[in-house]
Amino acid sequence: MxxxxxxxxxxxxxxxxxxxxxxxxxxxxEWDRCDLTFVTLDEGTAVAxxxxxxxxxxxxxxxxxxxxxxxxxxxxVVNAGNSNAFTGSRGRAAVEAIAARAAARLGCQPSDVFxxxxxxxxxxxxxDKAEAGLDAAFTAPACDWLAAAEAIGTxxxxxxxxxxxxxxxxxxxxxxxxxxxxxxxxxxxxxMLGFIFTxxxxxxxxxxxxxxxxxxRTFSCITVDGDTSTSxxxxxxxxxxxxxxxxxxxxxxxxxxxxxxLDALCLELAQLVVRDGEGAAKFIEVQVTGATTDxxxxxxxxxxxxxxxxxxxxxxxxxxxxxxxxxxxxxGEPADRDKLSIRFGNTIVAxxxxxxxxxxxxxxxxxxxxxxxxxxxDLGLGAGRATVWTCDLTHGYISINADYRS
Amino acid sequence: MxxxxxxxxxxxxxxxxxxxxxxxxxxxxEWDRCDLTFVTLDEGTAVAxxxxxxxxxxxxxxxxxxxxxxxxxxxxVVNAGNSNAFTGSRGRAAVEAIAARAAARLGCQPSDVFxxxxxxxxxxxxxDKAEAGLDAAFTAPACDWLAAAEAIGTxxxxxxxxxxxxxxxxxxxxxxxxxxxxxxxxxxxxxMLGFIFTxxxxxxxxxxxxxxxxxxRTFSCITVDGDTSTSxxxxxxxxxxxxxxxxxxxxxxxxxxxxxxLDALCLELAQLVVRDGEGAAKFIEVQVTGATTDxxxxxxxxxxxxxxxxxxxxxxxxxxxxxxxxxxxxxGEPADRDKLSIRFGNTIVAxxxxxxxxxxxxxxxxxxxxxxxxxxxDLGLGAGRATVWTCDLTHGYISINADYRS
Numbered sequence: 113m114x115x116x117x118x119x120x121x122x123x124x125x126x127x128x129x130x131x132x133x134x135x136x137x138x139x140x141x142e143w144d145r146c147d148l149t150f151v152t153l154d155e156g157t158a159v160a161x162x163x164x165x166x167x168x169x170x171x172x173x174x175x176x177x178x179x180x181x182x183x184x185x186x187x188x189v190v191n192a193g194n195s196n197a198f199t200g201s202r203g204r205a206a207v208e209a210i211a212a213r214a215a216a217r218l219g220c221q222p223s224d225v226f227x228x229x230x231x232x233x234x235x236x237x238x239x240d241k242a243e244a245g246l247d248a249a250f251t252a253p254a255c256d257w258l259a260a261a262e263a264i265g266t267x268x269x270x271x272x273x274x275x276x277x278x279x280x281x282x283x284x285x286x287x288x289x290x291x292x293x294x295x296x297x298x299x300x301x302x303x304m305l306g307f308i309f310t311x312x313x314x315x316x317x318x319x320x321x322x323x324x325x326x327x328x329r330t331f332s333c334i335t336v337d338g339d340t341s342t343s344x345x346x347x348x349x350x351x352x353x354x355x356x357x358x359x360x361x362x363x364x365x366x367x368x369x370x371x372x373x374l375d376a377l378c379l380e381l382a383q384l385v386v387r388d389g390e391g392a393a394k395f396i397e398v399q400v401t402g403a404t405t406d407x408x409x410x411x412x413x414x415x416x417x418x419x420x421x422x423x424x425x426x427x428x429x430x431x432x433x434x435x436x437x438x439x440x441x442x443x444g445e446p447a448d449r450d451k452l453s454i455r456f457g458n459t460i461v462a463x464x465x466x467x468x469x470x471x472x473x474x475x476x477x478x479x480x481x482x483x484x485x486x487x488x489x490d491l492g493l494g495a496g497r498a499t500v501w502t503c504d505l506t507h508g509y510i511s512i513n514a515d516y517r518s
Numbered sequence: 519m520x521x522x523x524x525x526x527x528x529x530x531x532x533x534x535x536x537x538x539x540x541x542x543x544x545x546x547x548e549w550d551r552c553d554l555t556f557v558t559l560d561e562g563t564a565v566a567x568x569x570x571x572x573x574x575x576x577x578x579x580x581x582x583x584x585x586x587x588x589x590x591x592x593x594x595v596v597n598a599g600n601s602n603a604f605t606g607s608r609g610r611a612a613v614e615a616i617a618a619r620a621a622a623r624l625g626c627q628p629s630d631v632f633x634x635x636x637x638x639x640x641x642x643x644x645x646d647k648a649e650a651g652l653d654a655a656f657t658a659p660a661c662d663w664l665a666a667a668e669a670i671g672t673x674x675x676x677x678x679x680x681x682x683x684x685x686x687x688x689x690x691x692x693x694x695x696x697x698x699x700x701x702x703x704x705x706x707x708x709x710m711l712g713f714i715f716t717x718x719x720x721x722x723x724x725x726x727x728x729x730x731x732x733x734x735r736t737f738s739c740i741t742v743d744g745d746t747s748t749s750x751x752x753x754x755x756x757x758x759x760x761x762x763x764x765x766x767x768x769x770x771x772x773x774x775x776x777x778x779x780l781d782a783l784c785l786e787l788a789q790l791v792v793r794d795g796e797g798a799a800k801f802i803e804v805q806v807t808g809a810t811t812d813x814x815x816x817x818x819x820x821x822x823x824x825x826x827x828x829x830x831x832x833x834x835x836x837x838x839x840x841x842x843x844x845x846x847x848x849x850g851e852p853a854d855r856d857k858l859s860i861r862f863g864n865t866i867v868a869x870x871x872x873x874x875x876x877x878x879x880x881x882x883x884x885x886x887x888x889x890x891x892x893x894x895x896d897l898g899l900g901a902g903r904a905t906v907w908t909c910d911l912t913h914g915y916i917s918i919n920a921d922y923r924s
Contacts (some may be wrong), residue, residue: 167850198843199844200871234841338842384786405710424915428921437639440574446573447574449575465604506916513827513834514830
């Protein structure tokens with residue numbers, strides 16, 4: 113598949129001590145590529161996660177929700193090409209079989225095994241293929257994160273990863289993350305599938321606190337099409353191999369640095385998903401300020417970012433700020449038309465309830481011809497602010513989704 | 519413009535005693551067509567209306583909201599090609615000038631004049647063109663409803679109208695309606711611009727009650743793109759010329775019949791807007807049953823009808839019920855994956871939390887190849903139900919909206 117015009121090169125991701133990725137061909141679809149990822153985690157690995165709020169979650173999501181309560185992990189299994197969502201008891205049986213087989217190999221509890229799947233909805237994951245794939249991955253040599261990032265992808269057009277470092281008590285810790293997702297992206301808690309590995313020692317409860325906070329500022333602030341997946345999953349694994357004094361609260365030295373690194377990593381991963389949005393040709397940042405609350409600003413920003421008329425206007429490089437007014441108006445949040453101001457890039461095009469007369473259209477046109485678009489809205493009411501990210505809506509989205517067969 | 523493949527022929531709309539339509543060229547855009555519609559209403563005409571809930575409404579919407587409080591009307595002016603929304607004090611001045619000029623001609627109060635405008639957002643309506651157009655319309659011969667339906671259109675591909683009749687106290691009354699709208703359609707109270715004229719005698723308060731109720735079941739149940747306009751307006755005018763005993767409550771003979779006719783008229787008009795949805799190739803009815811409440815059913819149905827992934831699947835004639843599951847799951851309403859059933863046309867394709875094994879795909883494929891698509895979802899929880907209407911999402915929508923210049 114041709115990489116998105118917004119694609120970024122895969123960064124040099126280092127190994128994470130205590131985490132060993134491997135990939136195999138389970139052949140969940142008629143393709144000749146690795147589609148099963150197996151990451152072995154050393155004993156003592158803490159885990160945290162954020163999962164979809166969909167009322168129709170996949171059995172994998174339910175499995176992870178239960179397993180997260182224990183806070184520890186020994187393995188992660190990711191299947192690509194079949195989401196196993198809405199498959200009833202057969203789907204649940206497939207997840208249980210995968211966890212049992214991995215646990216038997218590793219000599220751990222099934223609840224130490226985390227499972228995620230992505231792909232078509234409604235087809236039970238074939239247990240025989242999963243088991244054969246798992247066996248092949250066990251005996252395969254370790255791979256790098258690039259191979260894992262490629263193996264978890266489906267309609268993704270490029271592999272996506274990010275790395276951050278922080279110093280905790282004199283020890284440098286590393287965070288590496290991989291993510292997949294391109295359509296059905298409007299994470300309600302997390303994005304499609306994202307996995308973060310760090311050698312830092314972090315208590316599970318604190319890791320969960322940090323991940324949940326980062327999620328609210330990152331994965332929950334992106335949208336491709338407003339369609340929330342049944343399988344959204346982000347898991348963070350901390351192996352503790354860096355040997356730092358374990359982080360248990362913000363009072364611990366280095367906790368702020370680690371939290372900042374985790375935030376930065378999540379933001380990079382989230383934005384990479386937008387850059388691979390189905391059919392995307394432009395990356396759009398929507399900044400809303402002056403709202404009554406941050407939550408209100410977020411809802412206004414999402415109303416703009418999910419508006420098909422705004423997204424098609426950006427695709428057409430049209431400074432159609434009237435559609436931004438429309439999207440503000442429909443958000444249902446406090447807004448006063450006559451206090452609103454709107455800018456594209458650095459140019460204010462409308463304020464005080466009407467267009468800015470005689471504004472210079474040249475920088476606006478230049479900005480809209482670029483790949484990185486910024487829409488700013490000031491509501492003029494209070495101090496609430498939010499930033500969200502999306503992509504434009506193009507013929508590519510229609511081609512991809514009107515032709516994709518279930 | 520090529521008519522939508524879902525277009526319907528304009529019906530034979532009779533004259534409504536007491537309502538006299540005329541059209542003129544105000545030339546709000548560079549086009550040679552009538553774009554100003556002026557309907558003179560006889561004294562004693564009652565009026566009711568439903569207007570957008572947008573927080574950024576046009577000055578026309580604000581004007582109508584104030585004028586509706588008085589319950590009487592002598593004229594309706596509709597401008598096409600310029601919505602006059604978000605134009606500050608100049609926009610308000612334009613509406614006031616139009617109302618004043620019409621009132622002076624008719625010897626009535628400005629508040630007896632209702633004004634609606636549709637088209638580009640952000641450009642003040644030119645007062646000189648409006649006044650010249652008004653003057654031309656005053657001296658023009660009366661036109662038929664077809665000419666008026668054409669004159670109020672913008673990106674519409676076909677003129678839209680409907681007629682209903684009811685018997686009240688032995689008198690047959692007639693209701694004629696015209697409507698425009700194609701994109702930016704997710705009415706929060708009403709659809710883009712719709713106007714209903716009847717010779718029935720109905721007290722304004724009761725007319726408002728009936729229109730509001732009809733709106734909840736019709737205009738508020740359609741969506742093209744989930745984008746709620748700044749200018750949505752539906753007005754109903756009752757001239758009273760049929761000579762029936764005036765309707766003031768459901769206790770009056772004929773009130774039920776009139777309400778049913780008004781409902782049927784609104785439903786026809788609302789569905790015509792969907793049939794002219796931008797780029798639409800298929801008309802989709804979404805029926806949700808088994809919800810905990812009717813309101814919950816409506817929100818689930820709208821989540822399905824607004825999902826770009828569901829709408830592109832229908833465009834691709836793909837029985838991708840997994841996307842329907844996704845849309846149910848993201849609605850945030852009570853749902854139990856394992857009690858859900860989904861059908862296309864009359865064929866249940868999924869129930870009890872998984873696909874129906876071995877269902878006959880032939881009738882499903884035949885149904886999806888048609889122009890009239892039915893998606894049924896039973897949540898299996900209660901007695902709540904709702905039906906909404908939308909269209910598919912095609913390349914046509916992108917072409918229309920990525921190329922439309924502000």
